[in-house]
Amino acid sequence: MNTFLHTIRRAAGVLLAAAALQPTAHAANTPPAPQPIAATSAIRSHTIEANGVELHYLQAGHGDATPVVLLHGYTETSHMWQPLMTRLAGERVVIAPDLPGAGGSAMPASGYDKKTMAQDIHAMVRALGYRKVKLVGHDIGLMVAYAYAAQYPDEVESIVLMDAFLPGVGDWQKVWLLRDKWHFNFYGATPEQLVRGRERTYFEHFWNDFAADPAHSVSEADRRYYSAQYARNGRMRAGFEYFHTFTQDADDFAAFARTPLPMPMLVLAGERASGTFLIDQAKLVATNVQGVVVPGAGHWLMEEAPDATMAQLVHFIDATSSN
Template sequence: MNSFSTLLRQAVFALGIVAALPAGAHSAAPVTSHDLSVNGVTLHYLQSGDGHGTPIILLHGYTQTSHMWLPLMAKLDGRTVIAVDLPGAGDSSIPASGYDKKTMAQDVHALAQSLGYRKVQLVGHDIGLMVAYAYAAQYPQEVQSLTLMDAFLPGVGDWQKVWLLRDKWHFNFYGDTPLKLVQGRERIYFEHFWNDFAADPNHSLSEADREYYTAQYARPGRMRAGFEYFHAFSQDAQDFAGFAKTPLTMPVQVLTGEKASGTFLIDQAKLIGTNVHGTIIKGSGHWLMSEAPGQTIPALVNFLNQHAT
């Protein structure tokens, strides 16, 4: 990428950050945009903070990117925070394989190691929570705390009875025909998740965010990569069942939507951890950061600060 293109992308990115922050929010440190190649994949990430406390790694879920974490980053004053685009999403590269969460966690871990982070706090929402768990399970001595936000853990307990059982069709929605059906209709497909998984379809992701994420995933190869997150669930279930045999001992925070995961993820977390703190976000569906930021962000900030070193 030439220098002009780089400067242009950074300028557009900066404007996007200003638009994304809620009214009255001010970040103590600027949010910068970076790329780093590890394990044969280039990971894009946002970074803020000046090195105070244990570094925090934020991992987004399906239909979203690192962009979702900007309001939280603005509240983590002074903390070193990186919000990663998962492989295949956002501005990270699109690998041919490796969408199982064990491998994705290894990629994120390699990023942390390259940045010199020997111990981190992990936060994951949706698919991101699966990657966060796989990271903590593989590198438990390097994880200060773990936060899991509304979804489920494949292979743990009675996971086939997950709260979104009625929508399990999309777990098997991958391949050439689904891609052709969705091409040019990405927003229609995503509206199913944004509306049906929310407590109130009219109080879910903002219109600006819907337009942003649709444009992000409509780029070549991005929908295929997203489908592969679900395609890998059978492998994830095998891996997670093995991980669960060794319970995690670090503090685990679980945040769930009252109208979504409810107690399901909290109960699962108690099967994989010995120090679990569960909170149900009242009145919220799956999209905690968008539906109930007033409950979700303070809960995250308090837990992360409490367990920082």
């Protein structure tokens, strides 16, 4: 993307925020007071301009080991990764950005296909002075992680995909998460008006129905936090675009899959969610795949099975270190 397109993309994002109907443009781009960061000052909040988009990110840790980039999914933000960040930060830098359109990051008017979002995250990584990274992605974040690794394979030391699916790969239309794929087409003026002021009601569908047990899914405090984050002016519209672009993602991923990824890949899936589906997909796009089904868990692995999930992540990330 050249400098002119960067400028147009940023300007269009400003117009998108200004066109929304509720608070002022300033309020639309300013998050509500966040919850305390993981009870530790070791995790710090930053913003950076990358690929024409202002991205908010959390950062922790130091050391010479390969940095880890954590990519969140829909209905969540970088906030979800704080418990893992404190576990990984002993020997390396750990970075958790808010995806474009989410959290404290800007809302570009376009570019929500995962190929472009991966380019945004890559530009952030390079702007921070890093070349090679380890990637971890959950839900929409795993799609961005895959698109990153497919476009920059020499710059990815390892990759983790966590419970969802890869559009355009294999028999992707039959994945468990597509049992009620109505929300893929739930975008535009009418859906925005229907959900406005009812963001939590909408998100409860995902947090409850995609969990093995809604009582052990996303916590009450986090439900309030994420609902407030996405309720800010224009954020739901941006979130809907993550699904609206699946047709483009499917075309891009089908093309990416023709060149299998060579780096080590771990796939973590909930027994009561994706099961072995994502593992099977991963074997179609990569040559070095480890698959783990987390017993009893649904889609929200970090919330439903935090100890088992983080143990797998830490072990894999440490085991694949080249430093």
